[in-house]
Amino acid sequence: MVDISTSISGTTLPNVFFNASGVWCQHEDELQAMVESHSGALITKSATLAPRQGNPSPRYLPLPLGSISSMGLPNEGYEYYLRYACSFNYSRTKPLFISLSGLSLGDSVKMVEAFVAADLPCMLEINFSCPNVPGKPQLGYDFEAMDAALATLAPLIKKPFGIKLPPFFDIAHFDLVAAVCQKYSNLAFLTCVNSIGNGLAIDFETETALIKPKDGYGGLSGAMILNTALANVNAFYRRLPDKQIIGVGGVASGKEAFLHILAGASAVQIGTQLMEEGPAVFERLNKELAEIMAAKGYNTIEDFRGRLKTL
Structure with a gap:
């Protein structure tokens, strides 16, 4: 099997x-719906301190090779997701991740403190990549x-946590980001990548x-960013052997x-394909990945994880 x-x-996640x-x-x-699906976990919408309506519509559209979106962080505010996390049935086999995206460091501190005080078994993912909030730069591209x-959040969180990163396109930036991440021992995972910002x-x-x-500018996702996503996953896997990588971008099949x-x-993680296909996508993906592994003679993901060959 x-x-x-x-x-x-x-x-433990029952599947990847x-x-x-x-x-x-x-x-x-x-x-x-995510709880009831065949996903191995679920993560909440990136929460801000106060609820947000987000950007005006149309703000998401499928494209021939993926999608373009400029959502503007629509969410119900962090207290909504904190209440959800407090009521979540953690005896399930499916873990809960909570995404937080403060519009300032002070906002992030307040949200983190609230989740730390609640002392829940969920895992935090801090979103450093919000490319589609007008007037707000991406923290992920400001390394200092x-x-x-x-330096502020890691000591507050104490437990293992992760960060969501934008895509990087320069080898020097891989090195710089990895050097920053290496400084924080409880930074346990990096989620790579968010959409490629400001496509048209x-x-x-x-x-x-x-x-x-934003005059039509939005984040590009789906098949068109697969190769960028793979490069970012591999770049940080190589540079940060003591941290884990969650890959996202361009996954439509096993x-x-x-x-x-x-x-x-x-x-x-699945984005555009989940948007287009709905939560039923996870049953298909599980089956397809298992079939590929069986055909290649792999019994577990650790049999091949990170074993990319180069020429």
């Missing part, structure tokens, strides 16, 4: 798959600010941008999931 289970920071934060996770009914944020999709017939926010794990990922 092929075993597609994994573990993140010592917490779960939703990317932002998809099927804003409201409790969506989270319940990222270091300062981790245009309707040829109407000569009009396809989404409304094949892409296999590639993420081969590049070094310990788990795989």
Whole structure:
């Protein structure tokens, strides 16, 4: 029998798959659908201190090779997700991850302190990559600010936690980010990658941008970012052997999931494909990954994780 289970920071996931934060996770009914699905875990929508409506619509559209979106962090505010985490049935076999995205370091501190005070078995993922909030830069591209944020948040969290990162495109940036992350022992996992920021999709017939926010500029996701995502997963897997990588970007089938794990990922999040297919996608992905592993003679993901060959 092929075993597609994994573990993140010592917490077991019955399979490697779960939703990317932002998809099927804003409201409790969506989270319940994730609980009832064949995912190996679930993560909440990135929470801000106060509820947000997000950007005006249309703010998400599928494209031939993925999607473009500029959501603007619509969420119910961190207290909503804290209440959900407090009521979550942790005796289930499926772990809960909580995503937090403060619009300032002070906001992040307040949210982290509230979750720490609640002393819950959920795991925190701090989102350092919010490319589609007008007027707000990505913390993930300001390495000094990222270091300062981790220096403040890591001692508060105490337990293992993770960060969501934007895609990086320069070898020197891989080195710089890894050097920052290496300084914090309880920073246990990196989620790579968020969407590629500030793409522009245009309707040829109407000569009009396809989404409304930011004059049509939005994050690119799905198949078109697979190779960028794989590079980021592998770059940080190589540089941070004592931390785990959660791969996200371009996974539409078991094949892409296999590639993420081969590049070094310990788990795989699904975004665009989940948006388009719904939570039923996880049953298909589990089956496809297991079939690929069986065909290649692998019994567990550790048999091939990170064993990418180079020429």
